[in-house]
Amino acid sequence: xxxxxxxxxxxxxxxxxxxxxxxxxxxxxxxxxxxxxxxxxxxxxxxxxxxxxxxxxxxxxxxxxxxxxxxxxxxxxxxxxxxxxxxxxxxxxxxxxxxxxxxxxxxxxxxxxxxxxxxxxxxxxxxxxxxxxxxxxxxxxxxxxxxxxxxxxxxxxxxxxxxxxxxxxxxxxxxxxxxxxxxxxxxxxxxxxxxxxxxxxxxxxxxxxxxxxxxxxxxxxxxxxxxxxxxxxxxxxxxxxxxxxxxxxxxxxxxxxxxxxxxxxxxxxxxxxxxxxxxxxxxxxxxxxxxxxxxxxxxxxxxxxxxxxxxxxxxxxxxxxxxxxxxxxxxxxxxxxxxxxxxxxxxxxxxxxxxxxxxxxxxxxxxxxxxxxxxxxxxxxxxxxxxxxxxxxxxxxxxxxxxxxxxxxxxxxxxxxxxxxxxxxxxxxxxxxxxxxxxxxxxxxxxxxxxxxxxxxxxxxxxxxxxxx
Numbered sequence: 368x369x370x371x372x373x374x375x376x377x378x379x380x381x382x383x384x385x386x387x388x389x390x391x392x393x394x395x396x397x398x399x400x401x402x403x404x405x406x407x408x409x410x411x412x413x414x415x416x417x418x419x420x421x422x423x424x425x426x427x428x429x430x431x432x433x434x435x436x437x438x439x440x441x442x443x444x445x446x447x448x449x450x451x452x453x454x455x456x457x458x459x460x461x462x463x464x465x466x467x468x469x470x471x472x473x474x475x476x477x478x479x480x481x482x483x484x485x486x487x488x489x490x491x492x493x494x495x496x497x498x499x500x501x502x503x504x505x506x507x508x509x510x511x512x513x514x515x516x517x518x519x520x521x522x523x524x525x526x527x528x529x530x531x532x533x534x535x536x537x538x539x540x541x542x543x544x545x546x547x548x549x550x551x552x553x554x555x556x557x558x559x560x561x562x563x564x565x566x567x568x569x570x571x572x573x574x575x576x577x578x579x580x581x582x583x584x585x586x587x588x589x590x591x592x593x594x595x596x597x598x599x600x601x602x603x604x605x606x607x608x609x610x611x612x613x614x615x616x617x618x619x620x621x622x623x624x625x626x627x628x629x630x631x632x633x634x635x636x637x638x639x640x641x642x643x644x645x646x647x648x649x650x651x652x653x654x655x656x657x658x659x660x661x662x663x664x665x666x667x668x669x670x671x672x673x674x675x676x677x678x679x680x681x682x683x684x685x686x687x688x689x690x691x692x693x694x695x696x697x698x699x700x701x702x703x704x705x706x707x708x709x710x711x712x713x714x715x716x717x718x719x720x721x722x723x724x725x726x727x728x729x730x731x732x733x734x735x736x737x738x739x740x741x742x743x744x745x746x747x748x749x750x751x752x753x754x755x756x757x758x759x760x761x762x763x764x765x766x767x768x769x770x771x772x773x774x775x776x777x778x779x780x781x782x783x784x785x786x787x788x789x790x791x792x793x794x795x796x797x798x799x800x801x802x803x804x805x806x807x808x809x810x811x812x813x814x815x816x817x818x819x820x821x822x823x824x825x826x827x828x829x830x831x832x833x834x835x836x
Contacts, residue, residue, distance in 0.1 A: 376751050379742055383756070386739035390763035393728050397771050400612030407615040408607065408782045411672060427558065430458040431550060431628070432531035436523035437463055437541035441470040442833045443679070445479040450544040450582030452507050455551055461510050462527045463541065467496075467517025476512055480504040487511070491529035493639040495522050501530065519828070520624070521640035521647035528631060528639055536634075538648070540625040542679050542833055544574060544584060549674035553628045556671050564667045565633040565655055568622035569674035570606055572785065573599045575682065584677050589791045594687060595680040597806045600798045604775035607782075610670040618721035619668050620656070624648030626676035633659075633666075644704065645828060646697015653705045656717045672783050679833060686832045688813050693828060695817025699730050733815040739764060740808060765803050772799035 433451050437444050444463070451461045465473045476482060482502035489498075496518035504510040515526055524538055535557070537550060553567050575595040578586035590596045613619040622629075627648065634640075637658045640647045652668060659666040681687035702709070702725060709726055711718040743760055746752035752760075776795055779785070786792055 376749070379746060379751060382738065382742055383746060383752070383760070386735060386742065387760060387763060389732075389735045390739065390760075393732065394763060394767045394771075396724055396728060397608070397767075401608045401771060401774055403613075403615045404608045404611035404778065407611045408672065408778055412782045415673065428456070428458060428554060429535050429557075430460075430533040431456060431554070432527070432533035432536045432631075433459065433461045433545075433550075434524055434527035434531065434536050434538050435461070435463045435541045436466055436520050436527065437468060437472050438466045438517070438520070438523070439468045439470045439472060440541040440833065441468070441472045441475050443542040444472050445475050446579065446582050447541055447544060448476065448480070448510070448582075451539070452509060453547060453582055454545055454549065455547040456554075458533075459509055459550070460532060461507075462513060462531060463510070464513045464515065464523040464527045466515060466519070466523040473512075473514055477502075480510055480512075481506050482512055485511075487530065489526075489529035490532070491525075491635060491639075493525040493529055493635070495526040495529065498526065519642055521642045521644075524647070525639045525642075528634065531631065534631060535628055536631050537626070537628045538624060539627075539676060540678060543625050544579065544582060544677040545626070546675045546677070547583065549626075549676060550628070552674040553671055556669065557628070563630075563665055564669060565630045565659065566622050566652060566668045567628040568610065568619070568670045569626045569628075569676055570672050570783070571602055571623050571625050572675050572677050573602065573680045574677035575680055577677065579677075587785055588788065589786065589794055590680070590682075592682050593801075594684070595682055596794070597798055597802050598680040598687075600772055600776070600795055600802050601806075603779055603795075604772050606670070607672060607775050607778045608771065611672060611778075613721055614670045616716040616720065617667055617669075618716040619670055620653055620717070620721050620725055621649045622652050622668065622670075623676075625678050626674075641704070644697055644700035645693050645826070646701045649697060650701035650704055653701050653708070656714065657705050657708055660714050660717070675785070681832070682834075683832065686830070688816075689828075689830060691810055691813045692817040692820060695733070695814040696821045696825070698725065699818065699821055702726050702730055731818070733811050733818060736764075736808075736811045737815050740811075768803035768807060769800050772802060775799075 435451060448461065448463055463476060482504055485501050485503045487501050496516040499514040499516065502512040511530065513526055513530055528536060539545065549569060553569055557564050557567060573590060573595055574584060575590035577584050577588055589599060610619060633655060637654050641650050644650050655668065681690055708714045708718045709722045743752065773796065776799060
């Protein structure tokens with residue numbers, strides 16, 4: 368029996384060493400991205416301070432169509448649509464696509480905007496579920512509502528592309544609010560970049576407990592509840608450190624489905640959004656990378672930290688679990704659908720840097736992280752982990768995460784500062800610690816469950832609770 372425990376201790380020791388190397392590699396990658404992000408955001412800060420343009424009357428502005436797919440969004444759809452209609456952009460149309468909602472989404476739109484049926488025909492040829500009707504508004508000529516059979520978010524976006532008239536389209540969630548100048552700020556980068564830009568992503572921020580009037584965020588403040596407040600810090604680190612870092616090497620794989628601007632011609636060339644994944648936003652971006660590099664066409668896919676879209680974050684554990692489970696499944700599906708790019712030098716930094724990061728750390732990483740936490744706990748209980756080993760594990764698995772979160776807050780303060788109340792800033796600093804001492808570990812377990820559900824071929828979107836702004 369003594370031999371069994373000896374060999375078990377040895378096996379766990381070997382696995383612990385492997386896990387330590389995993390956390391060391393993960394954090395090295397995070398530090399690398401943070402360095403790149405700092406360079407990128409400092410460039411952005413200097414450019415913004417030295418240049419200001421009033422683009423709203425520029426005749427060179429391309430027409431834009433905002434696409435807002437909506438499924439059971441009765442509580443938020445009117446406020447969100449009003450926000451979109453107030454967007455400061457001259458040549459703009461807003462398309463709300465009701466994807467076969469089972470609640471009062473369409474009725475709410477009809478009552479608020481006095482919809483009337485129109486004979487407008489689609490100009491695109493992407494295959495979608497059946498169109499029930501197309502409606503315009505007597506009150507708002509820039510609004511178009513497409514009512515269709517349920518086919519999922521990707522199918523709704525494809526329907527919106529078919530009916531859109533803009534050279535560019537902006538995909539946005541129906542429970543989100545755009546800042547008035549968000550599109551102008553995105554388009555400014557689209558017009559001034561030297562290489563052809565096929566997609567741009569803006570910043571996503573948490574709207575919970577912000578003061579919203581007539582579709583606009585009037586007062587920015589931290590959420591009162593712990594769960595959405597933790598997501599404020601999480602989003603800040605993901606966007607300012609992660610996406611800004613990949614941005615500088617043109618290896619950005621994610622343009623958030625809640626706020627992304629795309630060149631319609633390029634999206635049509637690659638076949639629109641895929642309905643074979645629950646991560647349609649990421650998969651489209653990865654496919655654009657693959658297509659452009661195969662064609663050897665100059666292109667850029669960029670993240671701009673200044674334009675902001677405000678969205679509702681889940682406030683209960685079940686809704687947040689559903690969201691993260693779906694994100695994990697969508698991530699792996701997107702990578703597998705474009706697996707030829709992984710570690711393929713033909714695809715440059717995308718194939719050699721961002722694809723390996725998302726596959727090994729974000730994709731299958733939860734397996735190593737959960738194993739690491741469990742083995743560390745067993746080792747502590749059995750007395751198999753010495754103090755030095757435990758401190759190294761704690762540093763790599765937790766403390767560096769706190770440091771990186773704090774660093775994201777510093778980048779926020781010196782570049783795109785949105786939270787001005789000292790109490791909010793102090794609270795975010797505390798949350799940067801709390802997030803890495805419990806919240807991150809819970810989310811990691813959820814992501815592991817997402818991997819298991821993917822193997823089980825689970826396709827459900829997951830119910831998302833909404834409330835009025």
